[in-house]
Amino acid sequence: MKILVVNAGSSSIKYQVIDMTDESVLAVGLVDRVGIPGSTLKHEPAGKEAVVIKQDLPDHTAGMELVLEVLVNPEYGVVKSMDEIGAVGHRTVHGGEAFAQSVVIDDEVKKVIRDCIDIAPLHNPPNLMGIEACQKLMPNVKHVGVFDTAFHQTMEPANYMYALPYEVYEEYRVRRYGFHGTSHYYVSHRAADMLGKKFEDCKIITLHLGNGASMAAIKDGKVVDTSMGFTPLEGLVMGTRSGDIDPGIVFYLMDKLGMNPAEANNYFNKKSGLLGLSGVSNDMRDIEEAANNGNARAQIALEVYYNHVKGYIGNYFAKLNGCDCIVFTAGVGENGIDIRRHICEDLDALGIKMDVEKNKVRGKEVDVATEDSRVRIFVIPTNEELVIARDTYRLAK
Ligand SMILES: Nc1ncnc2c1ncn2[C@@H]1O[C@H](COP(=O)(O)OP(=O)(O)O)[C@@H](O)[C@H]1O
Ligand SMILES: CC(=O)OP(=O)(O)O
Ligand SMILES: [Mg+2]
Numbered sequence: 001m002k003i004l005v006v007n008a009g010s011s012s013i014k015y016q017v018i019d020m021t022d023e024s025v026l027a028v029g030l031v032d033r034v035g036i037p038g039s040t041l042k043h044e045p046a047g048k049e050a051v052v053i054k055q056d057l058p059d060h061t062a063g064m065e066l067v068l069e070v071l072v073n074p075e076y077g078v079v080k081s082m083d084e085i086g087a088v089g090h091r092t093v094h095g096g097e098a099f100a101q102s103v104v105i106d107d108e109v110k111k112v113i114r115d116c117i118d119i120a121p122l123h124n125p126p127n128l129m130g131i132e133a134c135q136k137l138m139p140n141v142k143h144v145g146v147f148d149t150a151f152h153q154t155m156e157p158a159n160y161m162y163a164l165p166y167e168v169y170e171e172y173r174v175r176r177y178g179f180h181g182t183s184h185y186y187v188s189h190r191a192a193d194m195l196g197k198k199f200e201d202c203k204i205i206t207l208h209l210g211n212g213a214s215m216a217a218i219k220d221g222k223v224v225d226t227s228m229g230f231t232p233l234e235g236l237v238m239g240t241r242s243g244d245i246d247p248g249i250v251f252y253l254m255d256k257l258g259m260n261p262a263e264a265n266n267y268f269n270k271k272s273g274l275l276g277l278s279g280v281s282n283d284m285r286d287i288e289e290a291a292n293n294g295n296a297r298a299q300i301a302l303e304v305y306y307n308h309v310k311g312y313i314g315n316y317f318a319k320l321n322g323c324d325c326i327v328f329t330a331g332v333g334e335n336g337i338d339i340r341r342h343i344c345e346d347l348d349a350l351g352i353k354m355d356v357e358k359n360k361v362r363g364k365e366v367d368v369a370t371e372d373s374r375v376r377i378f379v380i381p382t383n384e385e386l387v388i389a390r391d392t393y394r395l396a397k
Contacts (some may be wrong), residue, residue, distance in 0.1 A: 008130025089392030152178030
């Protein structure tokens with residue numbers, strides 16, 4: 001069976017077609033600037049040259065229509081007709097407490113995703129648009145929702161409850177959920193393989209450092225804690241998100257800058273983080289370049305970034321009572337050689353010692369710890385699409 005995997009963001013649609021007979025990737029693609037003039041689709045069929053199509057796409061349905069056209073194109077398509085696609089797997093960010101597993105999407109499931117829009121305003125609306133566009137265009141196949149929150153549902157109340165009046169948990173489900181679960185799941189299982197141990201016997205700290213960034217502490221096959229919380233705003237410094245701050249700042253700046261709640265939400269989610277601190281960019285490569293050229297704000301942005309990550313390593317070390325390995329993944333984690341080096345600097349008291357020569361790698365599964373490091377340091381490229389395809393296949397076949 002061939003599976004279409006869809007990750008619909010607010011102005012983008014990422015997709016892959018995976019043949020489950022051997023899990024080979026037949027095509028990957030990205031539709032950019034959905035709903036913004038100047039939309040483009042970049043389609044990369046395996047073993048062939050990439051195709052770029054420029055065509056304005058007013059909404060996600062128009063974007064998905066173009067994707068489906070491209071997939072069956074006689075020249076650069078990867079299937080003869082859409083009948084060859086057996087099921088569609090959708091990355092879905094917030095599933096609240098409803099899903100600890102992936103599910104076949106029906107009206108009930110869509111209602112839960114809709115109900116969570118309030119608490120995932122950046123992610124759930126485009127996810128839902130992607131699902132509805134695909135259901136309209138492919139009504140006869142199963143659509144499976146794979147939730148960022150699912151893997152973290154093993155957390156105990158000690159780690160998922162906030163010290164707020166208990167009623168807000170009961171009435172509004174205000175608690176910590178955690179995100180990027182599909183990625184933490186994938187890399188932690190790969191890490192157990194690299195350790196040569198059963199997943200259930202490992203203590204693992206995973207660092208998903210992308211544009212959005214989060215960490216997880218995993219023990220006995222369960223997530224003990226993770227850095228994102230009620231929304232994907234908590235935790236590490238991200239491209240445009242502040243991560244942990246004193247919540248008092250929110251009220252103070254709402255007053256000083258005259259922001260209403262929606263404006264404040266936008267401020268801490270989209271104008272903060274590396275972008276806000278540096279004034280340069282949300283992209284880590286730009287920040288590093290600016291810092292190397294002497295930009296003091298970019299340098300501070302990097303130092304704050306490292307500091308948050310180091311803090312969580314210590315936090316999770318304590319919560320796990322030690323750890324077998326830490327795992328770097330996602331765009332920055334897989335490629336940021338200097339970033340990884342700075343994060344691991346002066347952690348030898350915890351038994352974390354990096355071999356800086358071995359660390360000079362990008363996008364490969366490697367152990368970059370010294371021989372005598374008590375804790376292994378793995379670089380593991382994440383593969384959320386493969387996890388989504390596997391779950392979709394399991395539920396659809
Ligand atoms: N060679 C590199 N060095 C440092 N950071 C990198 C490198 N390549 C990519 N990145 C960073 O990875 C981030 C994007 O990560 P990614 O996991 O693709 O994000 P997302 O999926 O959240 O869009 C960007 O900040 C980008 O700068
Ligand atoms: C949940 C989340 O932060 O996702 P992303 O990194 O794709 O923004
Ligand atoms: Mg990502």
